[in-house]
Amino acid sequence: MTLTRLLVRRHRLLLACWPALLIALCATAQAYQDTYATEAQRHTAVELAQQSPASTLLYGRLPDPGTPAQLYVWEIGAFVTILAAIMAVLAAVAVTRAVEDDGSLELLRSCGLTPLRPLRSALTVLISVAAVLTAGCAGAIMATAGQVDGVTASGAAAFAVVVGLTFLLVASVTVVLAQVAPAAGQARLLGLLVVGAAFAVRAIADSGQLDVLNTVSPLGLRATVEPFTADRWAALLPGLLASMVLVATAVLLQARREFGAGLIRRHDTRTSRLRVRTTAGLTARLTRSSLLAWTVAVAAIGALFAAMGSGAIEQQRNGEVGGFLGSQLGGGDPAAGYLSYCGTLVGIVVSAFAVLSMLAAGRAEESGMTGLVLTAGVRRWVPVAAQAAVAAAGCAVVLTVTGLLTAAIAPAVIDGEDIAVRSLAYVVGQWPAVAGMIGCATLLVGAAPRLSALAWLPLLASGVLALLGDLLGVPGRVQQWGFFQHVPDVAAAAPDGVALLLLTGTGVALVVAGAAGVTRRDLRAG
Numbered sequence: 001m002t003l004t005r006l007l008v009r010r011h012r013l014l015l016a017c018w019p020a021l022l023i024a025l026c027a028t029a030q031a032y033q034d035t036y037a038t039e040a041q042r043h044t045a046v047e048l049a050q051q052s053p054a055s056t057l058l059y060g061r062l063p064d065p066g067t068p069a070q071l072y073v074w075e076i077g078a079f080v081t082i083l084a085a086i087m088a089v090l091a092a093v094a095v096t097r098a099v100e101d102d103g104s105l106e107l108l109r110s111c112g113l114t115p116l117r118p119l120r121s122a123l124t125v126l127i128s129v130a131a132v133l134t135a136g137c138a139g140a141i142m143a144t145a146g147q148v149d150g151v152t153a154s155g156a157a158a159f160a161v162v163v164g165l166t167f168l169l170v171a172s173v174t175v176v177l178a179q180v181a182p183a184a185g186q187a188r189l190l191g192l193l194v195v196g197a198a199f200a201v202r203a204i205a206d207s208g209q210l211d212v213l214n215t216v217s218p219l220g221l222r223a224t225v226e227p228f229t230a231d232r233w234a235a236l237l238p239g240l241l242a243s244m245v246l247v248a249t250a251v252l253l254q255a256r257r258e259f260g261a262g263l264i265r266r267h268d269t270r271t272s273r274l275r276v277r278t279t280a281g282l283t284a285r286l287t288r289s290s291l292l293a294w295t296v297a298v299a300a301i302g303a304l305f306a307a308m309g310s311g312a313i314e315q316q317r318n319g320e321v322g323g324f325l326g327s328q329l330g331g332g333d334p335a336a337g338y339l340s341y342c343g344t345l346v347g348i349v350v351s352a353f354a355v356l357s358m359l360a361a362g363r364a365e366e367s368g369m370t371g372l373v374l375t376a377g378v379r380r381w382v383p384v385a386a387q388a389a390v391a392a393a394g395c396a397v398v399l400t401v402t403g404l405l406t407a408a409i410a411p412a413v414i415d416g417e418d419i420a421v422r423s424l425a426y427v428v429g430q431w432p433a434v435a436g437m438i439g440c441a442t443l444l445v446g447a448a449p450r451l452s453a454l455a456w457l458p459l460l461a462s463g464v465l466a467l468l469g470d471l472l473g474v475p476g477r478v479q480q481w482g483f484f485q486h487v488p489d490v491a492a493a494a495p496d497g498v499a500l501l502l503l504t505g506t507g508v509a510l511v512v513a514g515a516a517g518v519t520r521r522d523l524r525a526g
Contacts, residue, residue: 023136069150089191092174134164155228172246179253335416347430357391358441403427429487432503439510447517
């Protein structure tokens, strides 16, 4: 078995589930033809979307004349490219620094592997995934040719290449960061920060009509190429050249660093004494820096969307906002619908932090740190249970801070009743959903660590149901299985919180099951 095949086999869940999800999302163009069946509906939806600052911030500028194909690339394209970028970070770290840090690559090198061979195999895997994404997305879109207005072979191919090149660009940046960062965890964090910065640059470029900024953001490829509008193939060349330069840079850096270390030195020792008395205290101490970073980032995102919601709410009150945003605002109070939508976005982001926190428990077990904790007389189920408790508490902190900030900002820009109370409740009310995510991840990490990559599936499935369920025509009974659509309107006459109690109870039960699963298997060690 070659090293490339070994990497694919070891990370087959990650490399199969994420592309399958993205290709499935690309197969949803028919929903836009059904939603905007007449030219009048399209004209209204396009006009409202082009005048909405929140829509422009999230998806970019919608070009004229607004065919179903253009609306599809505008909305679904934004989600697909963001998810492709996140997948690129996770996959790039998994096939580079992660296999190096857990000791498996050291074992393989003892068999005579040349120093550069592991990086070449990792790059082969990433390029292959980009090719699969491109081919799969192109095929999924072309399946709707002739059924959706505006879908052409050239546009489908252009959008598919945008998705594949976005993945390849972010993966190349992450591979470079993997050579610089002191460990896999730091490389993963830096990669996600790059994705956040790329989104911010793209949002500024589209909101401020600074098109030149889109040329320097991996998430700006969709705006520069304009699939189904201009199909600018030449705009792909800078991204392709940039990825080649980044790959060459990664190869040069890899040859100039020590095995198992990055160009930035690790600071594993401190002169001050670490005073912790419990396993939960140790876990909290180790996660406090990432918790602070996530709190600041999520609070900023929540405040930004709350501050930009007045336009969409007024448009819904004066007319009908179609498409994605219209499905989120619903048929009731537009202010409540928009604040619920903001809470859903915050809940999805915080759930990502929760899943990453629980996957850290698996990495601690592989690195041997869990074994060291157990030598102090701690019971085997305690470390994973402590990680779950700290993750739940940390997510509560993030949601509370974000909820308070949005509650302070929203009443100043949004007209309506109980705006502050609703802002706080819709954000903080996502904690039971986050608890359910923690439970799913704990069950996999504790009872079936080899399947821990599947911890992302409940988050991705629930996010798709919450954000795209109505638009894609998913039955309401199916949408109810998602985690994020159960926060009631606290300003209603009789808000129903039974679903939140069920989510919390399910999360607790899954954590218990995951902790019990640790006691029934051997610990993994790198």
